Amino acid sequence: MNASPPAQAARSTKAPRKVLAGADLRRAVEARARLLGFEAVRITRPDAVPELRDRLVAWLADGHHGEMDWMAERADQRADPATLWPGVRSVVVLGMNYGPEGDPLALLAQRKRGAIAAYAQRRDYHEVVKGKLKELGGYLSAKGDVRVKVFVDTAPVMEKPLAAAAGLGWQGKHTVLVSRDLGNWLLLGAIYTSAELEPDAPEGDHCGSCRRCLDICPTNAFPAPYQLDARRCISYLTIEHVGPIPTEFRAAIGNRIFGCDDCLAVCPWNKFAAVAAEGRMAARADLAAPPLADLARLDDAAFRARFAGTPVKRTGRDRFLRNVLVAIGNSGAPSLADAAEANLSDSSPLVRGMAVWALGRLVAPARLRDLFNARGLGETDDAVRDEWRIALDSDGSGIPGHAAS
Ligand code: B12
Ligand code: SF4
Ligand code: SF4
Secondary structure: OOEOOOOOOOOOOOOOOOOOOHHHHHHHHHHHHHHOOOOEEEEEOOOOOOOHHHHHHHHHHOOOOOOOHHHHHOHHHHHOHHHHOOOOOEEEEEEEEOOOOOOHHHHHHOOOEOEEOHHHOOOOHHHHHHHHHHHHHHHHHHHHOOOEEEEOOOOOOOHHHHHHHOOOOEEOOOOOEEEOOOEOOEEEEEEEEOOOOOOOOOOOOOOOOOOHHHHHOOOOOOOEOOEOOHHHOHHHHHHHOOOOOOHHHHHHHOOEEEOOOHHHHOOHHHHHOOOOOOHHHOOOHHHOOOEHHHHOOOOHHHHHHHHOOOHHHHHHHHHHHHHHHHHHHOOOOHHHHHHHHOOOOOOOHHHHHHHHHHHHHHOOHHHHHHHHHHHHOOOOOHHHHHHHHHHHHOOOOOOOOOOOO
16 A cells, blocks of 8 residues: 555644654554554564575575465565665564464364364455555554555565564564564564654564474475475465475375464464454354365355355365365275265366375275276376376276376
8 A cells, every 4th residue: 555645734724633753653553553453563674684685585596485486576675675665764564363262283183174274264364454554554644644555465575574673573493473472373464654663673583492393394394494495385385386286295284275384383482372352363163174075075166155255265276176185185084085086077187186196095996996997097187197197006007008107
């Protein structure tokens, strides 16, 4: 948002509006942010993190962003707030708590149900936080007669290091921002402003010798503490990645069908975390542990209806079904084979391929061969044919009529 200064009421008979600045403006913004439901509000300078550029460049050079080309495309602006907007003098960083009610790790044992990351079991935070940021930005603009731009997630802004510089918390070894007062179930947003506001002191690192988040990661996504290789992260694989899930990660994904909370859930600083207070961010009961068999039946219209307004809609139906079928393959529940089988004729090769993989893990070799003869012989998509070949090869007898390649 780019709110312009309010028009001058030149001939108004009202008393002139008092314009706030410095500490007064800061206090007013803090109070308003809390009224709007932000649990944390801190301020930093746009140039507070000089190492930002080098670290981002190194991360991109290592390919750790995977297919998220948008991370590289506007790297200059991402690394330097003043490149994105030369008018910026201060950055107001906001945090909103979305603490889950139960332990997200408990869900992982319910193999016939899907685990959706805590942030996605509720209304899309982009909508909720952005709405509030706009309101706060408008307030700041009017009170201080200054310019503002508000960002949450979608703009080339590095919210975590800015939040750390503003003293809202520190980037833990899992790279996510942890607050001493609120734990790590926090969503971030930022307002860039032309106002000169007194910055807060940065927060120190309080991870110490702990490495719980690194050790629990099911896919070894941390090449080193404080660094994440997104290509190995289940959050990336189930949300951002477009094609079939690489074979090496399928078993480790377990029943996580959208995002992953493992590294966040084990952080000891969550002992201070509270359950989300913001009413619009309340978790939806039907997304807490949805049965995989139900999700595997969703067509496009039903997917949209079920996930409207939540972050889950982001993947679209086919990628979501891909994730559900991986979870079905990991369920160890032959009773879910029917749900997988129903997807062998899906119009999406992505879905058909994962259905084959799931069936390869759930049904006996003879049954798989029958299914191939009935439903797989006519398969035209190369990737799906490969899935059949690998699934059938696991009993050593190969695909009838297909030369092994
Ligand atoms: C791209 C992205 C992802 C990617 C990559 C994640 C990543 N760690 O970069 C994927 C898809 C994997 C992802 C996953 C998740 N995400 Co995300 N994601 C983003 C996004 C859009 C950009 C992050 C970014 O800039 N990454 C680039 C790398 C280079 O930046 P970085 O992580 O800060 O890396 C720093 C460290 O490596 C550090 N560093 C390097 N060496 C060293 C050495 C030392 C000693 C130190 C101290 C630091 C250090 O320097 C780098 C630059 O500061 C932000 C929103 C935003 N615009 O900021 C949300 C954001 C980070 N995501 C968020 C969330 C909630 C998640 C998930 C929890 C969702 C889920 N449950 O599935 C997971 C968490 C996974 C994890 N452990 O990070 C929140 C995090 C809130 C918070 N409290 O920090 C954000 C801020 C969105 C928001 N608006 O609230 N995400
Ligand atoms: S979100 Fe899950 S897969 Fe990604 S780094 Fe954390 S524990 Fe690993
Ligand atoms: S789990 Fe331990 S190492 Fe990881 S962020 Fe929390 S305190 Fe730091």
